[in-house]
Amino acid sequence: xxxxxxxxxxxxxxxxxxxxxxxxxxxxxxxxxxxxxxxxxxxxxxxxxxxxxxxxxxxxxxxxxxxxxxxxxxxxxxxxxxxxxxxxxxxxxxxxxxxxxxxxxxxxxxxxxxxxxxxxxxxxxxxxxxxxxxxxxxxxxxxxxxxxxxxxxxxxxxxxxxxxxxxxxxxxxxxxxxxxxxxxxxxxxxxxxxxxxxxxxxxxxxxxxxxxxxxxxxxxxxxxxxxxxxx
Numbered sequence: 001x002x003x004x005x006x007x008x009x010x011x012x013x014x015x016x017x018x019x020x021x022x023x024x025x026x027x028x029x030x031x032x033x034x035x036x037x038x039x040x041x042x043x044x045x046x047x048x049x050x051x052x053x054x055x056x057x058x059x060x061x062x063x064x065x066x067x068x069x070x071x072x073x074x075x076x077x078x079x080x081x082x083x084x085x086x087x088x089x090x091x092x093x094x095x096x097x098x099x100x101x102x103x104x105x106x107x108x109x110x111x112x113x114x115x116x117x118x119x120x121x122x123x124x125x126x127x128x129x130x131x132x133x134x135x136x137x138x139x140x141x142x143x144x145x146x147x148x149x150x151x152x153x154x155x156x157x158x159x160x161x162x163x164x165x166x167x168x169x170x171x172x173x174x175x176x177x178x179x180x181x182x183x184x185x186x187x188x189x190x191x192x193x194x195x196x197x198x199x200x201x202x203x204x205x206x207x208x209x210x211x212x213x214x215x216x217x218x219x220x221x222x223x224x225x226x227x228x229x230x231x
Contacts, residue, residue, distance in 0.1 A: 004032055004205060004206060006030070006031060006032030006033075006227065007032060007200060007204070007205065007206050007207055007227075007230050008030060008031050008032055008196075008206070008207060008209065008223065008226055008227045008230065009031065009032060009033045009034070009035050009058055009176065009206050009207065009208045009209070010023070010027045010030075010031045010033075010034055010035065010208075010209060010210070010213055010214070010223055011035040011037070011060075011178070011208055011209065011210030011211075011214070012024065012034055012035065012036055012040065012052070012210075012214065013037060013039070013040075013210050013211070013214065014039075014040065014214075015039055015040055015042075015043035015044065017044055017048050017051050017052070020036070020040065020048075020051075020052045021051065021052055021053070021054075023213075023214050023219055024052050024053060024054035024055065025054055026218075026219045026220035026223070027055075027213060027219055027220055027223040028054040028055045029220070029224070030220070030223040030224045030226075030227040031055050031223060031227070032055070032056070032206065033055055033056045033057065033058045033083055033084065033206070034052065034054060034055045034056070034057055034058065035057075035058040035060050035208055035210075036048075036049055036052065036057055036058070036059055036060065037060045037061070038060070038061055038062065041059070041061060046077070046079070046080055049080050049082075050080065056082075056083035057080070057081075057082045057083060057084075058082065058083060058084035058085075058086075058176075058208075059077060059080065059082035059084065059085050059086070059111070060084075060086045061073070061077075061085065061086060061087075062086050062087065062088050062116050063085075063086070063087040063088065063091075063099065064087065064088035064090065064091045064095075065091070065095070066095070067091075067094045067095045067097070067098035067099075068098065070087060070091065070095050070098055070099050070102075071098040071099060071101065071102040072102070074099050074102035074103050074111075075102045075105060077111075078102075078103070078105065078106045078110075078111075081106075081109060081111075082111045083111060083112065084111055084112045084114055084176070085099075085103065085111040085112070085113060085114065086114045086115070086116055086156055087099045087113060087114070087115055087116070087152070088115070088116050089115035089116060089117050089143035089144065089146060089147040089152070089155070090116075090143060092146075093146055093149070093150040094150075096113075096115060096146070096147050096150035096151055096152050097150045097151050099113055099151075099152075100113050100150070100151030100152065100153075101151070112153045112154060112174060113151070113152050113153050113154075114152065114153065114154050114155060114156050114174065114176055115143070115144070115147030115148075115152040115154075115155050115156070116155075116156045117139065117140040117143040117144050117147070117155055117156065117157050117161070118136045118139050118140050118143070118157070118158065120158050120178050120179035122136065123136065124136055127139060136158070136161070137160075137161055137164060140157055140158070140161045140164070140165065141161070141164060141165065141168060144157065144161075144165050144168070144169060144173075145168070145169065148169055148173055153173075153174055154173050154174025154175060154176060154205070155173065155174070155175055155176070156176050156177075156178065157175060157176075157177060158177070158178075158179050159177045159179055159180065159194035159198065159199040159202060159204065159207075160194065162175055162177060162199065162202040162203045162204050163202045163203055165203075166202075166203035174205050174206075175203060175204050175205050175206075176204070176205065176206045176207075176208065177194075177199050177204040177206065177207050177208065178207075178208040178210075179194065179208075180194060180195070180196055180199055180207045180208060180209050181194075181195065181209075181212060182195060182196060182209075182212050182225075182226060182229075196209070196226050196229055196230045197229055197230055200230045207230065209223075209226055212226075213226065
């Protein structure tokens, strides 16, 4: 797959529509997409998404329920025309298939369906505590294969699994990578992190950056520096 023109996705992690709008205006010239997550959507609903504007939206809801419910949720957000929509691969093959089928109702403007494998906040010990044997990489590969074979367009994964997934699943699978921190930035609650150039070199199609941009004194300049570094 050809590389996207703008690889940077900026996570607008807030429940304040006005703040999201301000960030969108500042980073829009440098971002390929703006990520709005569950917290924002729970607080503001579809109306809040419509108000942000400024760039295509990655609606990061990480849908995870029975197949019929997830399909209904996908259909419900199609009028928002998100460029990307996330689901949990752990929901199983039937759930992923249902999400893809529902997305296809959007025609050529349908969202890219991205399956979340292992959350970047989980390290080996945390994953083991949930009852999953093996390393995070083992689980990422298992769920990644399941999701892609079931119709997902791509995966959300840690930067440290990008090269593995690229080799195992081929060049056509979209890889969207959070857990990105510019050199010198605090890791925060991300357990498995990498710098933007490292992630792109490993095979990421898009990288997701939040606080290092939105909490910067000049979010626009911070986004521009990261975008220039991975162009």
